[in-house]
Amino acid sequence: MPIDYLIRRLVHLLIILFGVSVLVFLMLRMIPGDPAQLLLGEFANPEELAGLRSQLGLDKSLFTQYWIYLKNVLQGDLGISIRTEIPVAQEIFVRLLATLELSLAAMVIATFLGVAAGVISAVKQYSIFDYASMFLALVGVSMPIFWLGLMLIYLFSVKFSVLPMMGRLSMGLDVPSWSGLVVVDSLLAGNVPAFLDSLKHLLLPALTLATIPTAIVARITRSSMLEIQNQDYVRTARAKGLSNLVVILRHTLRNAFLPVVTVLGLNLGLLLGGAVLTETIFSWPGLGRYVVNSLMARDYAAVQGCILIFATLMVMINLLVDFLYVVLDPRIRVHD
């Protein structure tokens, strides 16, 4: 991979992140309402308000405020949350791990279900399974996931009472926080009841979040498999007498995986967006729910920090997918 391409992409990434930070900073200042008033309440006197504004730096010019913000961000300081008075970076880190746990679980579900459905559809093209799974995939991408989440809660938590409807762990259970991922931590601690309980808590939100990516992966896997199935080398593999399963696993699926990987990578961004809604429905203490609550409370520092993290993750993922593409298929060369 040419080094100048890598450098160019990294410069591009920095420009985007700089643009995002400026845009978020300016947009936040356009939100009607005074954060100082919001914090002190409507009965605060003008002196108290002026004091807090000065303390928060809101009395300085926009340029100065941005400059201070940028300098702090570059030093890893995202400011202090005006709601909780805890450093935003610390708050984000804890919540990011919760979002990561949810997104990874959703990604695992999407990969297994999506690839399986796509492969079977391609192998049994024009069968009832093919039509049914592709129709379901289309329903999946058309589904309001917040509705699906509510329906799953009703079915599994209210009607059959088999899965919990919110949170990450039941009351009374406690696991040490090593990785920040409750499922992993409970497993590492050898706490089987907590492990099973955390898995139960994870299942409904992860299924909800996985709906759209599963549908997309299934469609891409199917069309990619169909394309590869007609290649000469697959025909040769069959002519050699290899079993159907070996041809599918070793020759077709392996080569069909390239677009699937791309879609999976790009879907990580979709998952971050989906997390905002899923976390709200299931009261999952992640970054998505935190950013919505912070926005409602006009917690500037928290919103700025969260969106910067979201945007950084999005552009980094896109960059990684591009690189992975080149690594997976050496025929692909980077062009100017």
Place this chain on the structure above:
Amino acid sequence: METIQDLFRNKSAAFGLMLVALIVFTALFGPMLAPYDPLIPAPLDRLQGMSRVHFFGTDSLGRDIFSRVIFGSRISLMIGGISVAISLVPGTLLGLTAGYFGGWLDSLIMRFMDILLAFPAILLAIFITAILGPNLTNTMIAVGIVYIPHYARIVRSSVLSLKQQLFVQAIGHLGGSTFRILGKHILPNSLPPIIVYATLGMGTAVLQAAALGFLGLGAQPPQPEWGAMLSEGRKYIQLAPHVAAFPGLAILLLVLGFNLFGDGLRDTLDPSLRSQ
């Protein structure tokens, strides 16, 4: 004509169009179809289940959910249409400008589009709505702005390929003005992917607006917007799941209709993208 025949031969596209047509019909004749006023509360009838009197049951204020879903179709279709128009017009103009003129203008426009694309769509929409204030008009503006970069990218890539075509270059050499080349030759030839994306975009816009309504940032009570109705239904999910079930089902059917129709349209207008 042949295109339309092809489109109707595609069963899933025809089914999608039928779903959309059904909802458009419901929206147009809403007042005649709805058995009750969607806004007037009836406290004595609150949270009733499905029955012959109330097909979809009633909500927490005793309003008939069937009537509210019918009237909600008007709002959702309006959101879809206006949001898509808000994204499509500036997106197309920006894409045309960036692709045709190239150079620093292209870099400037496309870098700004990249910045907008760096936000998860729903987050940007939430952000814009928070700035403008939570109501239906601002929801449409927010959803519209979020998708401007998508149209700009699609149009730009079409323009980049079209401006290399001989017929476009010939018109330039013959003294055709930039405005004429863009308006009479490049834009009409860029339309198929725009039409396909706009059709699929209607479904996406409905979903995003419903999500904003669900978060309390979209249409405000007592408007019968499907996302806001779902949000209300969430509070009663244990007692009366039907309050959330039907508005969600309505969203699903409308979005499915647009997606099926959009897929069919893509296969017909742009066979190179045809899914196998």
